[in-house]
Amino acid sequence: MKPTTNFIGSSESAATLRQLVATMANSNATVMITGESGTGKELLARLLHEQSDRCGANFVPINCAAIPKDLLESELFGHRKGAFTGAVADRIGRFELAHGGTIFLDEIGDMSLDMQVKLLRVLQERTVDPIGGTRQVQVDVRVVAATHRDLETEIAAGRFREDLYYRLNVLPMVTPPLRERNDDVAELLGFFAKKCVNFGKQPIRFKADFMTALQKYPWPGNVRELSNLVDRFSTLYAGQELDLRAIPPTLLPRGLVSAQAELQAQAPLLAKLEMTPPPEVLAEMNEQPEEEENEIEGIIMLAQGMPHLPPEGLSLKERMAQIERSIIEQALTRNSGNVSRTAKLLNLQRTTLIEKINKYDLRSAA
Numbered sequence: 185m186k187p188t189t190n191f192i193g194s195s196e197s198a199a200t201l202r203q204l205v206a207t208m209a210n211s212n213a214t215v216m217i218t219g220e221s222g223t224g225k226e227l228l229a230r231l232l233h234e235q236s237d238r239c240g241a242n243f244v245p246i247n248c249a250a251i252p253k254d255l256l257e258s259e260l261f262g263h264r265k266g267a268f269t270g271a272v273a274d275r276i277g278r279f280e281l282a283h284g285g286t287i288f289l290d291e292i293g294d295m296s297l298d299m300q301v302k303l304l305r306v307l308q309e310r311t312v313d314p315i316g317g318t319r320q321v322q323v324d325v326r327v328v329a330a331t332h333r334d335l336e337t338e339i340a341a342g343r344f345r346e347d348l349y350y351r352l353n354v355l356p357m358v359t360p361p362l363r364e365r366n367d368d369v370a371e372l373l374g375f376f377a378k379k380c381v382n383f384g385k386q387p388i389r390f391k392a393d394f395m396t397a398l399q400k401y402p403w404p405g406n407v408r409e410l411s412n413l414v415d416r417f418s419t420l421y422a423g424q425e426l427d428l429r430a431i432p433p434t435l436l437p438r439g440l441v442s443a444q445a446e447l448q449a450q451a452p453l454l455a456k457l458e459m460t461p462p463p464e465v466l467a468e469m470n471e472q473p474e475e476e477e478n479e480i481e482g483i484i485m486l487a488q489g490m491p492h493l494p495p496e497g498l499s500l501k502e503r504m505a506q507i508e509r510s511i512i513e514q515a516l517t518r519n520s521g522n523v524s525r526t527a528k529l530l531n532l533q534r535t536t537l538i539e540k541i542n543k544y545d546l547r548s549a550a
């Protein structure tokens with residue numbers, strides 16, 4: 185079978201996980217993957233399967249928390265026709281389906297104590313008892329289990345069997361939360377954006393300030409949350425290059441929320457005035473993602489045309505001239521170069537405006 189799974193990331197922990205998978209792939213020992221939801225536990229289990237000699241048989245995932253307690257036994261081990269009300273035909277369980285391959289028992293920490301006993305027996309004897317059946321079925325299955333729970337705490341609380349824990353935890357693997365490997369955020373954004381293109385969406389690109397803000401976000405939903413966000417962006421901003429303004433405020437580090445709010449509030453105003461921040465301001469916004477909050481606010485004030493005094497000071501004359509030139513240029517553009525209408529819009533004498541057009545070398549715009 186051709187491998188299709190890709191565990192993205194250049195951080196040290198991502199590289200270590202890929203290395204662990206390669207090392208563990210061809211052992212038959214049970215693997216226990218722990219980590220927060222959305223950190224890639226199922227992806228790693230698939231990778232393990234694809235890299236193993238078992239890759240020609242099935243990889244069978246089952247979420248033990250998503251299946252009602254009463255149905256889980258039948259799902260895992262199967263049943264015979266008539267075994268219980270509703271069992272209208274024989275049905276093979278997930279263990280049999282995974283014969284020769286790998287079963288992935290997700291959210292094992294949510295399994296009831298009753299089922300834990302039954303699972304332990306299967307792991308020890310390598311046979312399953314379909315409900316209502318009269319004979320046991322031998323299964324050759326590699327077991328990979330996963331949970332977002334701390335199983336040692338669950339054991340201490342009497343909710344998880346210690347013997348099952350040791351049976352499962354032969355080869356442990358831990359997936360770190362994304363906030364602890366934010367080096368991977370940019371690569372993951374690119375990966376999921378490309379995936380959206382493969383699904384026929386227009387490509388989106390990310391500016392530096394966008395990437396930097398998202399690298400600071402703690403990602404409680406981890407890679408799943410990041411992937412969903414890219415899907416949303418690919419729909420809302422198809423074909424565009426995204427900057428800080430595209431990020432939902434709830435995802436922004438506190439220091440950038442007010443900055444973004446001002447930028448967004450400014451957007452309709454700028455549209456109304458047919459003004460955009462001068463190119464040098466936009467460039468500054470994109471080139472200095474790491475700057476302190478006060479600097480970002482300074483950039484925003486600049487974008488708004490508000491006077492801002494940078495920490496290193498400035499030449500007031502030069503800055504005033506820059507602002508004056510920019511406004512005249514925009515007003516001329518808006519009036520298709522008509523000097524009389526531009527003078528009226530800026531409340532200037534026509535002759536004064538012509539002087540300024542000459543001074544700022546704006547004749548081509550007039």
Ligand SMILES: Nc1ncnc2c1ncn2[C@@H]1O[C@H](COP(=O)(O)OP(=O)(O)OP(=O)(O)O)[C@@H](O)[C@H]1O
Nearest residue numbers: 190191192193220221222223224225226227407408
């Ligand atoms: N390093 C990664 N590279 C590429 N995709 C990833 C990576 N990590 C996670 N994903 C993707 O993120 C999503 C969530 O991953 P996965 O289902 O493996 O997480 P999980 O830890 O098993 O979550 P849960 O505990 O909620 O079941 C999937 O679409 C998966 O393909």
